[in-house]
Amino acid sequence: MGSRVDANALLPPDKPVRLLDDSGTLHEVEGFPLDLKDEELRELYRFMVLSRRVDKQAINLQRQGQLGVYASLLGQEAAQVGSAFALEPRDWVFPSYRELGAALVRGVDPASILHLFRGTWLSDHDPHETHFGLLSIPIGTQALHATGFAMGAKFDDVDLVVMSYFGDGASSEGDPHEALNFAAVFEAPCVFVVQNNQYAISVPLISQTRAPTIAHKAVGYGMPGYRCDGNDVLGTYAVVRQAVERARRGEGPSLVEAVTYRMEAHTTADDPTRYRTDEELAMWKARDPIARFETFLESEGLLTADLRQEIDDEAQAHAKRLREEIYDAPHGDPLELFDHPYVEPPPSYAEQREFLRAELASNQEG
Amino acid sequence: MGSRVDANALLPPDKPVRLLDDSGTLHEVEGFPLDLKDEELRELYRFMVLSRRVDKQAINLQRQGQLGVYASLLGQEAAQVGSAFALEPRDWVFPSYRELGAALVRGVDPASILHLFRGTWLSDHDPHETHFGLLSIPIGTQALHATGFAMGAKFDDVDLVVMSYFGDGASSEGDPHEALNFAAVFEAPCVFVVQNNQYAISVPLISQTRAPTIAHKAVGYGMPGYRCDGNDVLGTYAVVRQAVERARRGEGPSLVEAVTYRMEAHTTADDPTRYRTDEELAMWKARDPIARFETFLESEGLLTADLRQEIDDEAQAHAKRLREEIYDAPHGDPLELFDHPYVEPPPSYAEQREFLRAELASNQEG
Amino acid sequence: MAVTLAQALNRALHDAMEADDRVVVYGEDVGRLGGVFRITDRLQSRFGERRCFDTPLAESGIVGTAIGMAIYGFKPVVEMQFDGFTYPAFEQLVSHLAKMPNRSRGTVRLPVVVRIPFGGGIGAVEHHSESPEAFFSHAAGLKVVSPGTPSDGYSLLREAIDDPDPVIFFEPKRRYWLKEDVELPCKTPGFGNAVVRRQGTTATLIAYGPMVRTCLEAASAAEEEGWDLEVLDLRTLVPFDSAGVVASLQRTGHAIVVHEAQVFAGIGAEVAAQLQERAFYHLEAPVLRVGGFDVPYPAAKLEEFFLPDVDRILDAVERALSY
């Protein structure tokens, strides 16, 4: 009747793993070697800068009435880029609605994501091309899709790791609980990355859970819980990489808590002044993930003025393309409403489609 | 960003707490003093014997076609009686469908529960009389009712503890996860008792969770996890009593895993030979909770032949009364279908009730 | 004085909490933030954190604990942040909130109100524009309410909170900013009474919640055509005012039911079924249904092609009249 696993081996360390401190100085952390080549370090930087620029563009487009709403990743660039960077192309990601940074790393065209927020389409990218699942709005539900996908890969003995993102608030929902449990029971090659950005809209972490940390929840499923400084792209990468390799070795799922902060409003519809202070904001601004990494790269001589220019130009180009693609983008063909719900639609679809077609036609005349 | 609580303080000990070993010998366990008076020890015994006898009667009634189905507690007498005995009359219990033993301790008429399994009514006792909630069939859902009730008491500063029972299988559902989390966040005076009887119908614990133990799940909610030998009524009582007093002191909820075994089929509709071995059964039979406690009471000179006779007579009387009340019990008044769904029913109820009344009347004539 | 639906609902919550200290309001972001639509604005500062509070992010948890608090003796008024997020709570709503009072043979009552901002037309992202009222209308034990005006918003919500039975309260979010001249507090007809919003003789438009306003606009537009349309506001789906619906049909001989939800197996089907059952010989034409197509709610830029509007309603009227 004794316990079957050594619980202490599953518990996270007291402090989150960080390789770069707030000032950008590198520290050796035992068990988490930094095994990245120079070009990889530059790639991490590049993706973070692109993420922030695209994010800024999205916010502007929303302010100009071009997007219905938008959920910013500002402040979470390291958590997203560092974690997604730990994956191979053959791996899969099941995101929530805030993972624009992870999407960029996976090669998803950000325009497709802005089309979702604009309301051109409910979604506009093919998950099979980039192995990046559809954005999932019902909180925490995508964690089960990740687990199921990983179960499939495992049953086929296919070498592939599945990463799922969800938030601190999502940890309260039933679905992530069931997803973690299924993943553990079926030893599915999953990595669950919780971006703990301290808030679920207006609700702070302390009102969300009394767990010592979110990573401590892992022990309840018999999987290891890791914690990393989500504003340190190197710490995040190193920790997630371990979890990914563990899954790849067939040793099962794990839970990673990336401790970070949402610098922007929850969405452009939100007013954060109602629930958080300028002091808090200032404290986290001092931990900016990009500034910190810049200092490090410069100290290493990896970030020349030219490179910075090059990346900024690329970011500007991205932003420009997004403005051009999204600004006053036409709505899709209304008749497409009937094209996708079923491969073999019910007969009523023919009637209803014809009704709409006729209506559209007469509106054109009239 | 460090953790807010000392996780190790929340983890259960490696071995479940037991005061009586399989042979019925008493062992001191540090931190879990045995503070029961002789009459209380006899009461524990009495409730266990009554539970087993009533359970046996229920199984017989089902075999005779008098109950539609029945979920036996055989083997779980100590887990249920020991835990329920730790409560005060003012406290409340939210059970699943297997807690006949806990019901007896709370003073619920077992006939009312057998009427449920017979199908006379969906339920037949008033929770407000015994502070014992309605049996809950949808797995794990009652844990949320317990939490909500405890939140209410807490908001009113009423001194009252709420106990919820659920099973090892239920620990996989979303609702108990949400219940534990709400209870912790609102510091509700709750004790969640998981009767880990090793199976969810045919599914063994290893296919249900990979947690070191179910009690380890507590840390993920920031509450203490306790484990007790659920076949040791004294160990169960001592551990649950601590959890109850903790809640009563306003220190919040806790999770208790009572390690036990379901000696009977899942329900009378089940065929356990398909999924478990005679060896396993035999091993657990040797840990019988009543036999063990009998040995102890005799060694203490607390169980005289007279007392045993007295209790057996009471048990027989109970069983007899149940046979008389349940055997061929008439069905309820069909018109009652319309009495309870609403205090203020919609107008359609008058029509539908009249339709049924007329139909019943004409059937009487015809 | 001009009051918006949002203000009327906020005032109803305020007055109910004022009148009865057993009333508690909770859900996601309803406390400090005052709700994403501000319907619970200032309730926490006014009544304190034990009367109005935020919960962890878990809808089943919200409804399940509300059931427990109601058994204890409170009257919880909980919010599902959006229509599409009621589904995680479906089991608690359908298996317990709807059934427990009956299961208990009346010894347990659950005076719980579940508020749900529902429906489309606000250009939202997916899952924020659903119309799930038919689901709950088909779950015996629940009452299902949907106001279409600020005065009904106030009065029906007060009635829902006072009601000893569980109530699913659907707030037409696209009408939160709809204004009406009314003095609060106010009392409108109770549950189970459909109300004629506009008298007419040519045909009856039957609606509830967001489509009441759309039907009134259609009725005005119809005057050009020389049609005098009656607009009947159901207000509550359970209890359902069969008599009121039949009475209106008897006056006009033609009925068109309008809702945002997909037509198939929607509330419109129930209205049509009842009318042909109860007023067969008064039907001069079939009861027609105008509603969403039988497809998932579309992206924001396409919702105008999905939702019923004045043209589609008048088109249906024409089909009914020319039958």
Place this chain on the structure above:
Amino acid sequence: MAVTLAQALNRALHDAMEADDRVVVYGEDVGRLGGVFRITDRLQSRFGERRCFDTPLAESGIVGTAIGMAIYGFKPVVEMQFDGFTYPAFEQLVSHLAKMPNRSRGTVRLPVVVRIPFGGGIGAVEHHSESPEAFFSHAAGLKVVSPGTPSDGYSLLREAIDDPDPVIFFEPKRRYWLKEDVELPCKTPGFGNAVVRRQGTTATLIAYGPMVRTCLEAASAAEEEGWDLEVLDLRTLVPFDSAGVVASLQRTGHAIVVHEAQVFAGIGAEVAAQLQERAFYHLEAPVLRVGGFDVPYPAAKLEEFFLPDVDRILDAVERALSY
């Protein structure tokens, strides 16, 4: 050869797994135990633990992982142990299984089958006798199927598994032991085709799943009354065979819809609404609905008073004919 519905379903699963190694069967107790109704009996021993397996006790987990496995490339056939226990999975069913293919603009397809033993009449305890088919019929993106005979059990389940769209498959548990002489494998008409089980001229009884048999019994009993009743088996609610229903009504002029689910906002309402829309002038009387009362499903000893039976069906026929 005489086959029960249970055997036909078990054979269909077996043959589908045999035919396509992408088909996996899982749920609570479906592996080692073979399911509480033994519908998955011997599948695990035959195909191994990766093709047929037990899961932890979590319905949302079962459906949610099935969606993920389908995206990966499997064809999951999952079981909800009883009708009343589909509700915890409601969000995954309605927000994802139903909507994701459309959301993905067709780039994601979810060939998932969710098997649900449903309906009453077996003297079960609460939550084991529910008829939730109307909920899923109102969630665009799902197909909703319910066989009433062993041959349909086999053929429709095979078709459901082969179908590229998600299918909610309602098995009438009270008919699991219903026998039919049929050689398996067999092929019956496809989705969207209602089938006339008995030709008649006086009136049409419209049903699906468990009530098909009850309607046939009513039709036989009706012969005494000199009534020649037609029995139409819908078989699939989505897609719905409007043409088939209209054609039958045109033959008989009278229609009675029968289901176990509560009448209010049930499938019967949709059938009645469509008939008066599509065959107004053929209706010699209102379409009448025979179904459960608008109350929660009662205790076992009272279910006979709740469920439609031959007498209530004939009573409705009489009301329709004497209209």
